[in-house]
Amino acid sequence: MTEPTDTDTTDTDPGVTVAAASTAPEPVVPQAPPAAAAPRSTVLLLGAGELSRELALAFQRLGAVVVAVDRYADAPAHGVADRSAVVRLTDAEALTALIDREKPRYVVAQSGAIAADALIAVAERSDVDVFPTPRSTRLGQDREGLRRLASDELGLPTAPFWFAGSADELGAVAQHAGFPLVVKPISGAPGEGQSVLLRVEDVEPAWKRAIAAGRITHNRVMAETVVEVDYEVTLLTVRSISATGPTLTFCEPIGHRPGDGEALESWQPQQMTPAALDAAKSIAARIVNSLGGRGLFAVELLVRGDEVYFSDVRARPQDTGLVTLRSQRLSQFELHARAILGLAVDTIMISPGAAEVRYAGTEAPVAEPSGSEIAAVVAEALATQESDVWLFGRPDETDGRRRLGVALATAPDVIIARDRARRVGAALRKLW
Known part of the structure; x- marks a missing residue:
């Protein structure tokens, strides 16, 4: 998925990114200093959309302090969290700086576009639990790796699938597999950038739609046979x-x-x-x-x-x-x-x-x-x-x-x- 860069700017603090405006942007920082009395109860939510808003409330009802983080200001979960920050979630350095500052007990990834390298480094610490595991986060951004894990390593039944790195390769897959085919981006939310190929003329538009999806740059797609299901x-x-x-x-x-x-x-x-x-x-x-x-x-x-x-x-x-x-x-x-x-x-x-x-x-x-x-x-x-x-x-x-x-x-x-x-x-x- 491709990440928009024209709407984000980074201030002098590497841990904070603020949304661009018609005037000079002002840094968006946590609303209050971290609560030193209960650092182990702090949950850092990476991703502050509508679903994260409900998750933040669920954590708070169980006594946790919630810090909601996303790449843009005034995200839904920002309105209910104890503290909030605006950080480019694909920036490993910025995420690490934020985690060092907040010192959360739990880091919870709620977005499909997160710097997995930063989560791997944090997960190695003994004082922070990262959920889902960095491996899960990485595979969540990589349908190819996830499908090969399921099919090749675990032997789970799947629909026949192929991967392509160009429109020409996708066309060759279609010629080999036949139509119809479902084409999905390697990384993206369910249904995002997805197309159904019915004929050769559909290949080029499906390729462009898939590689343009989301906020993580990628140039591979998955093609899957349409399985007749109930x-x-x-x-x-x-x-x-x-x-x-x-x-x-x-x-x-x-x-x-x-x-x-x-x-x-x-x-x-x-x-x-x-x-x-x-x-x-x-x-x-x-x-x-x-x-x-x-x-x-x-x-x-x-x-x-x-x-x-x-x-x-x-x-x-x-x-x-x-x-x-x-x-x-x-x-x-x-x-x-x-x-x-x-x-x-x-x-x-x-x-x-x-x-x-x-x-x-x-x-x-x-x-x-x-x-x-x-x-x-x-x-x-x-x-x-x-x-x-x-x-x-x-x-x-x-x-x-x-x-x-x-x-x-x-x-x-x-x-x-x-x-x-x-x-x-x-x-x-x-x-x-």
Whole structure:
């Protein structure tokens, strides 16, 4: 992914970067000096988007001091954190300087664009725990390395895949593998820069779209055969440490699919055959234990009957897991925070639920609705039984697409919950 450089400037302190403005930029520094009385309770969140905002609140409710960090000012998590800083997350020197200054007990990577070298150096210290592990962070930026780990080293079933370093190589792969093919950037948020090749003419646009995605420069792409599947699931897997060693706990499977236009629909539980569920847990256990560390892992799987294929894994909360805000006793954010802090976790589902995440389009800016418009739309949305609404107001530059809001609903069964979430989402779309 390519990192924008025209909107960031670095001041004389190598640990702080401030957003450029029409006038001379002013340094953005921590809001208060680190709390010396409880340095071991400090959590440094690298990435301060909307999901990090919820994670920051989860850590704070458990007694931690949170320092939220991102490459731009006024990020969503900055508004709730105890302290905040603006740092270019791909700058290893700047990250190291910030960590030396804050002296956190835990460093938690919440962005896919982070200088893994800095995390490796910090992880070697005895007084700082880094999550996910630096290896997980590096592989999170490298689909090629992750896929080779899963397929070649662990022997996990995957769709047939190839890698290409140029448009010509991608064209050769397409000629060999046939169409359709899914093309993904080596590094990027789920779905970002992704295309489906249907004919030779699609190769060049797909190549350009993939290598332009994100904020980390790359010039390789992954091409994957389109596997006919019944559904896709996210299996949230919590890795914690008990007195007897590492322990894995699984949430109920979450089904998901793209909604109409700029949306993502998810629901829990996704019904699976006993054989498929066993295979899913086995795949998740092997990849998560290989990555190591503590926390929540979102393992993406493709399912056809009893057959399950590994697709991807992210060692942090995901959009598909937002349904857990209402479906589980502990949301994905609370599970992540508890596991990192070494506290007890449970994955009890209290009700079937569904969610619809709405994103900003890429063609035109989102118009800001008035207060009265928001109030009227929210009232209409919440008229649906067992519904809830989350609206996102602050600009979020941490992830690929900007989230506008989430429609949530629960019900006695998934079918009704999905219908309710769609109705709530339809009401919210009047805002955008």
